[in-house]
Amino acid sequence: MELKGLGIKEAKALLDSGDATSSDLVKAVAEEYRARNGEIGAYLTFDEEAALKLAAENPKAIPIAIKDLINVKGQPCTCGSKILEGYVSPYDATVVRNLKANGFIPCGRVNMDEFAMGSSTENSALGVTRNPYDLSRVPGGSSGGSAAAVGGDLCIAALGTDTGGSIRQPASFCNCVGVKPSYGRVSRFGVTAFASSLDQVGPMTKSVEDAAILLKALAGLDPMDGTTSDMPVPDYAKALEGASLKGVKIGIPKEYFDVAGLDAEVRRITEESVKACEAAGAELVEVSLPHTEYAMSVYYIIAPAEASANLARFDGVRYGHRSAHAKDVLSLYAKSRAEGFGPEVKRRIIIGTYVLSSGYYDAYYGRAQKVRALIKRDFDEAFAKCDALLTPCAPTPAFKLGEVLDPLTMYLNDLSTIPAALAGVAADSIPAGFTREGGLPVGVQFISGAFEEEKLLRICKAFENITNI
Amino acid sequence: MKIDARYVAELARLELSQKELEIFQPQLESIVKYVEKISEVDVEGVKPMTHAHSRVNAWREDEVKPSMDREAALANAPARLGDEFLLPKIVEGAES
Numbered sequence: 001m002e003l004k005g006l007g008i009k010e011a012k013a014l015l016d017s018g019d020a021t022s023s024d025l026v027k028a029v030a031e032e033y034r035a036r037n038g039e040i041g042a043y044l045t046f047d048e049e050a051a052l053k054l055a056a057e058n059p060k061a062i063p064i065a066i067k068d069l070i071n072v073k074g075q076p077c078t079c080g081s082k083i084l085e086g087y088v089s090p091y092d093a094t095v096v097r098n099l100k101a102n103g104f105i106p107c108g109r110v111n112m113d114e115f116a117m118g119s120s121t122e123n124s125a126l127g128v129t130r131n132p133y134d135l136s137r138v139p140g141g142s143s144g145g146s147a148a149a150v151g152g153d154l155c156i157a158a159l160g161t162d163t164g165g166s167i168r169q170p171a172s173f174c175n176c177v178g179v180k181p182s183y184g185r186v187s188r189f190g191v192t193a194f195a196s197s198l199d200q201v202g203p204m205t206k207s208v209e210d211a212a213i214l215l216k217a218l219a220g221l222d223p224m225d226g227t228t229s230d231m232p233v234p235d236y237a238k239a240l241e242g243a244s245l246k247g248v249k250i251g252i253p254k255e256y257f258d259v260a261g262l263d264a265e266v267r268r269i270t271e272e273s274v275k276a277c278e279a280a281g282a283e284l285v286e287v288s289l290p291h292t293e294y295a296m297s298v299y300y301i302i303a304p305a306e307a308s309a310n311l312a313r314f315d316g317v318r319y320g321h322r323s324a325h326a327k328d329v330l331s332l333y334a335k336s337r338a339e340g341f342g343p344e345v346k347r348r349i350i351i352g353t354y355v356l357s358s359g360y361y362d363a364y365y366g367r368a369q370k371v372r373a374l375i376k377r378d379f380d381e382a383f384a385k386c387d388a389l390l391t392p393c394a395p396t397p398a399f400k401l402g403e404v405l406d407p408l409t410m411y412l413n414d415l416s417t418i419p420a421a422l423a424g425v426a427a428d429s430i431p432a433g434f435t436r437e438g439g440l441p442v443g444v445q446f447i448s449g450a451f452e453e454e455k456l457l458r459i460c461k462a463f464e465n466i467t468n469i
Numbered sequence: 470m471k472i473d474a475r476y477v478a479e480l481a482r483l484e485l486s487q488k489e490l491e492i493f494q495p496q497l498e499s500i501v502k503y504v505e506k507i508s509e510v511d512v513e514g515v516k517p518m519t520h521a522h523s524r525v526n527a528w529r530e531d532e533v534k535p536s537m538d539r540e541a542a543l544a545n546a547p548a549r550l551g552d553e554f555l556l557p558k559i560v561e562g563a564e565s
Contacts (some may be wrong), residue, residue, distance in 0.1 A: 424521020
């Protein structure tokens with residue numbers, strides 16, 4: 001069975017017609033894993049036996065690749081870190097339970113930047129993932145394994161997580177649809193926390209319709225995650241029927257196009273996407289989000305601050321790596337963490353601890369929370385004038401492995417995806433074209449108001465129809 | 470802004486080697502310098518945003534529910550003694 005072009009919709013058709021069972025789908029994915037994971041490195045581990053067991057229990061289920069920070073009972077959950085090597089999950093995350101209850105099964109664990117900190121998957125301590133469109137390039141990150149598996153047809157669809165752009169930027173690099181749902185739409189119970197006021201789980205798929213089907217399976221109130229919303233979950237796929245851009249107001253925020261370092265091809269493809277929307281009947285509205293330029297700074301205070309608290313749990317006591325060189329309990333913490341964490345995680349823990357420390361809290365974390373409120377207000381005001389925003393997603397196409405070494409330069413990858421994360425609104429990346437030289441995929445970002453995924457996906461479906469990628 | 474990376478790492482219970490310190494120090498300073506851009510913004514009268522939406526409290530009934538099985542919870546322990554996590558002595562002067 002060929003995985004190219006085999007998305008959720010196509011797999012569902014095979015299951016419904018009786019032309020394939022869940023086990024056939026798992027075997028097809030396993031075959032692709034064996035044939036091509038060696039060169040792409042999307043998966044860290046692939047437990048075919050466990051997937052086949054689940055498939056036997058549910059012969060109508062579709063296998064989904066899982067980012068390696070989402071707990072699946074009995075499976076590893078390394079978060080791309082040495083500190084969790086050997087860890088075996090004692091329980092299923094709520095999103096995994098939701099998958100199983102809605103016709104999906106977890107199948108394979110995909111690579112990521114350590115603890116979701118990074119934009120290239122190069123921060124994984126456990127393996128290299130390559131861009132399926134050009135093996136000398138990165139797949140993006142932090143959900144780089146998910147993106148490479150979807151874009152490289154090593155799976156049917158995948159789950160990723162997005163804190164500042166970790167679903168959308170790799171989706172752009174690997175020609176996938178990647179949706180960061182509104183904050184509170186999807187449960188994070190059982191998903192290793194990075195920055196709790198930002199983290200969201202979302203679908204990474206081969207089409208907008210697949211994303212809609214998968215999002216419906218994931219979303220909803222969870223008593224185990226107090227931040228989940230009790231708003232009803234609409235039938236997103238049904239909402240796509242008859243999708244059109246006619247009369248849709250697309251906001252074009254000038255701040256996203258005035259970015260230094262915006263690649264000429266990304267600019268061209270984004271501008272052509274804007275024109276294509278207009279030609280399809282959308283009304284373009286110029287909008288301004290004046291605090292956009294502060295989003296990166298706000299993010300690199302808030303996310304490390306929350307990470308420094310969340311990652312305190314990795315102390316070598318109850319699970320994970322424990323140093324063999326500890327003399328007492330304090331050195332057990334400090335050495336286990338020193339040996340277990342990689343450089344980017346250490347940098348962020350230090351930054352986060354610094355901005356929260358006595359004497360600095362008000363100037364950094366306290367002030368960042370206020371500027372965050374202004375960023376959210378910018379979105380509220382923009383959405384009073386339009387249905388959705390259309391912006392560049394990543395500032396460049398996929399870059400070469402080893403090309404970006406300076407941490408701050410790497411952070412700039414998330415320039416256009418961070419603001420929506422801070423505001424908690426829904427945003428995605430949709431394939432929009434390829435660079436003229438090298439044929440690298442480029443996605444554009446659509447952003448809607450919070451809990452407006454139905455409208456967002458409808459607009460994206462109409463956009464997908466006119467781009468024919 | 471000069472940041473004492475070794476001291477801050479100590480606060481975070483993170484041991485740094487001399488080599489790491491030399492690499493991190495300038496990187497951390499440039500990151501902190503970058504984020505200080507927010508000092509330009511007028512935030513007079515702005516309420517801090519702690520979460521993306523304002524769900525205030527998520528109550529549940531105060532009922533006892535089963536928790537994780539003890540063996541499952543201990544299965545990933547780096548060291549254990551019977552039904553407990555085993556650690557070096559914490560309290561000074563106590564019997565270990």
